[in-house]
Amino acid sequence: MEAFNNLMYGFGIALEPINILYVFAGVFAGTVIGMLPGLGPISALALMIPLTFGMEPSSGLILMAGVYYGAIFGGSTSSILLNAPGVAGTVATSFDGYPLAKQGQAGKALAIAAYASFIGGTVSIIFLMLVAPLLGRVAVSFGPAEYFSLMVLGLTAVVSLSDKSLVKGLIAAVVGVMISIMGIDLQTGTERFTFGTAHLLDGIEFLVVALGIFALAEVFYMLLKGGGGKEQPRNAIGSLKLSKQEIRQIAPPVGRSSILGFFTGVLPGAGATIGSFLGYSMEKRLAKDGDTFGKGNIKGVAAPESANNAACTGSFVPLLTLGVPGSGSTAVLLGALLVMGVSPGPAMLVDRPDVFWGVVASMYLGNIFLLVLNLPLIPLIAKILDLPRPLLLALILIFCMIGVYGMSFSVFDLLLLLGFGLLGLGMRLFGFPAAPLILALILGDIMEESMRRALQISGGDWSIFIDKPISMWLLIIAALSLVLPLAKKVMVKARG
Amino acid sequence: MTRLNSNQVIALLLAVVSVGYLAMAWQIPAFPLPRPIDSDLFPKVLGFMLLGLSVLLFLEKPQAQDVPEELDPEEQQLPLLLRPWTRVVITALALAAYALLLVPVGFVLTSVALVFGLAAYYGYRRHWINFATALGVVLGLYLTMTRIMGVYLPTGVLPI
Numbered sequence: 001m002e003a004f005n006n007l008m009y010g011f012g013i014a015l016e017p018i019n020i021l022y023v024f025a026g027v028f029a030g031t032v033i034g035m036l037p038g039l040g041p042i043s044a045l046a047l048m049i050p051l052t053f054g055m056e057p058s059s060g061l062i063l064m065a066g067v068y069y070g071a072i073f074g075g076s077t078s079s080i081l082l083n084a085p086g087v088a089g090t091v092a093t094s095f096d097g098y099p100l101a102k103q104g105q106a107g108k109a110l111a112i113a114a115y116a117s118f119i120g121g122t123v124s125i126i127f128l129m130l131v132a133p134l135l136g137r138v139a140v141s142f143g144p145a146e147y148f149s150l151m152v153l154g155l156t157a158v159v160s161l162s163d164k165s166l167v168k169g170l171i172a173a174v175v176g177v178m179i180s181i182m183g184i185d186l187q188t189g190t191e192r193f194t195f196g197t198a199h200l201l202d203g204i205e206f207l208v209v210a211l212g213i214f215a216l217a218e219v220f221y222m223l224l225k226g227g228g229g230k231e232q233p234r235n236a237i238g239s240l241k242l243s244k245q246e247i248r249q250i251a252p253p254v255g256r257s258s259i260l261g262f263f264t265g266v267l268p269g270a271g272a273t274i275g276s277f278l279g280y281s282m283e284k285r286l287a288k289d290g291d292t293f294g295k296g297n298i299k300g301v302a303a304p305e306s307a308n309n310a311a312c313t314g315s316f317v318p319l320l321t322l323g324v325p326g327s328g329s330t331a332v333l334l335g336a337l338l339v340m341g342v343s344p345g346p347a348m349l350v351d352r353p354d355v356f357w358g359v360v361a362s363m364y365l366g367n368i369f370l371l372v373l374n375l376p377l378i379p380l381i382a383k384i385l386d387l388p389r390p391l392l393l394a395l396i397l398i399f400c401m402i403g404v405y406g407m408s409f410s411v412f413d414l415l416l417l418l419g420f421g422l423l424g425l426g427m428r429l430f431g432f433p434a435a436p437l438i439l440a441l442i443l444g445d446i447m448e449e450s451m452r453r454a455l456q457i458s459g460g461d462w463s464i465f466i467d468k469p470i471s472m473w474l475l476i477i478a479a480l481s482l483v484l485p486l487a488k489k490v491m492v493k494a495r496g
Numbered sequence: 497m498t499r500l501n502s503n504q505v506i507a508l509l510l511a512v513v514s515v516g517y518l519a520m521a522w523q524i525p526a527f528p529l530p531r532p533i534d535s536d537l538f539p540k541v542l543g544f545m546l547l548g549l550s551v552l553l554f555l556e557k558p559q560a561q562d563v564p565e566e567l568d569p570e571e572q573q574l575p576l577l578l579r580p581w582t583r584v585v586i587t588a589l590a591l592a593a594y595a596l597l598l599v600p601v602g603f604v605l606t607s608v609a610l611v612f613g614l615a616a617y618y619g620y621r622r623h624w625i626n627f628a629t630a631l632g633v634v635l636g637l638y639l640t641m642t643r644i645m646g647v648y649l650p651t652g653v654l655p656i
């Protein structure tokens with residue numbers, strides 16, 4: 001009953017005309033940016049942050065959340081029509097979506113993706129409403145030692161679950177923390193790594209790094225890979241209708257994958273991408289016609305699409321209740337919230353219920369908007385994929401530049417943005433994952449503060465981190481998350 | 497002498513960076529009042545971690561994903577100004593010029609020039625559509641940011 005009352009309170013906020021507009025703008029922008037091959041949800045979020053300047057935090061988060069789940073929703077369109085996933089979380093969708101499109105059934109695949117995403121998103125919001133307050137109550141007892149360990153776990157999980165080298169992931173995370181602690185140390189007033197310039201006294205804004213490492217680096221990468229003019233032909237859409245038998249076929253996978261996806265999203269490090277692959281492989285194993293997966297099986301579209309949207313919503317649980325993001329995308333969301341002056345965490349449910357329940361209620365609305373955008377309007381929206389690539393790249397560049405300048409009014413930051421764009425390109429070319437860097441950038445100074453506060457409480461005794469059971473277990477899991485992939489590698493080598 | 501692989505070259509660069517970082521960390525002044533940990537501890541831990549990870553990277557054999565893919569041979573045959581790496585360099589230079597000219601010349605002019613110029617350089621040949629899009633988007637952004645969001649953008653030489 002309490003959850004229902006809170007939800008009604010949330011609807012009171014989400015249904016304000018201006019917030020309805022923000023939900024629509026967010027999911028529309030997310031759908032469009034998510035659809036464009038190469039630009040994932042992190043770029044979409046980073047590009048949209050400047051729009052939240054001066055907004056009410058609840059409105060800002062409603063907009064940004066819409067961009068995030070809109071990008072996951074929209075990513076399926078390019079996966080199905082072009083076999084070029086706009087978002088990593090929709091790669092699994094292309095396994096069966098693209099073969100369906102090649103068989104002239106792109107409309108059917110898009111319709112399945114839209115229904116599955118809608119149900120995955122909606123089911124997971126119900127779980128979010130129920131699980132988040134419970135976790136919030138547990139998290140109230142967390143002290144600085146537990147927070148420090150939780151953040152260490154968040155970082156190691158993101159590093160270990162990335163598909164790239166573990167060492168490179170850790171390097172990216174360390175560099176991210178290094179960047180985050182630049183500037184004046186707020187506890188002592190000491191300058192650190194400012195190189196004597198006043199521009200760095202406040203440190204480096206996370207938006208400069210996020211836009212540089214993701215959006216700008218992506219443009220540079222596309223330029224290297226022939227982004228100058230080559231357009232990819234896309235499949236025609238065709239009919240969007242589904243038969244009753246097809247609906248009966250996809251219903252069980254959608255239900256199962258929605259639940260699986262939500263709980264995958266809650267785990268640190270495992271977001272929409274892992275959720276979608278887990279959903280896909282689970283259904284492939286369970287299906288009697290598993291051998292047709294990869295050749296245009298409609299269940300192979302339904303499962304990853306419901307799982308990735310559910311995981312996207314699930315990832316809001318640690319962000320909003322613990323204040324610790326579990327992925328690069330939610331790290332950018334946390335950054336946006338911090339810019340708006342809101343610190344998510346267990347206290348937010350009590351201090352700022354408008355932000356939490358407003359965004360939860362807005363998700364219901366957003367999912368309905370997305371269904372409308374992705375079903376009757378999809379033939380129209382898919383025309384965005386025909387936008388000339390040279391013009392698109394030039395426009396992304398200007399959005400990046402104006403996003404940074406509009407925040408800091410600093411030419412120095414524009415040059416830094418360029419530097420981070422080139423760094424991001426180098427990272428991409430040499431196999432360094434970018435998500436750990438951005439997560440570490442957001443968490444770095446909070447981690448340091450938690451560590452120092454914990455040590456202040458213990459009088460400098462480091463055993464505080466293992467004396468507290470929750471902290472100890474979090475650190476053990478963090479260590480295991482790094483050791484297990486290595487152990488697995490060694491075992492595979494020994495066998496082979 | 498054996499040639500270093502890409503991981504080893506990056507590892508050496510990172511090792512140099514970490515040593516420089518550690519040297520700077522040691523110069524962080526101590527806080528006058530005694531505290532369990534001071535401002536320099538965390539950076540020192542980070543510096544040593546990066547150094548250790550550089551050693552591990554040096555020993556790690558690069559996988560396929562750690563080496564840049566070959567660029568399209570057809571694109572490599574293009575005139576120098578249109579080759580992939582040249583596109584990146586020219587874009588970077590254009591962005592640097594944009595940053596430096598933004599305040600003196602103004603947001604509208606520099607932004608229209610950047611969008612129009614780069615789109616044309618990347619190969620978009622419908623110049624009128626290019627110009628109309630660049631002008632429309634930039635003016636739209638300018639008016640949204642200055643009139644609705646109250647964000648100041650440099651007017652430069654234009655009296656708007």
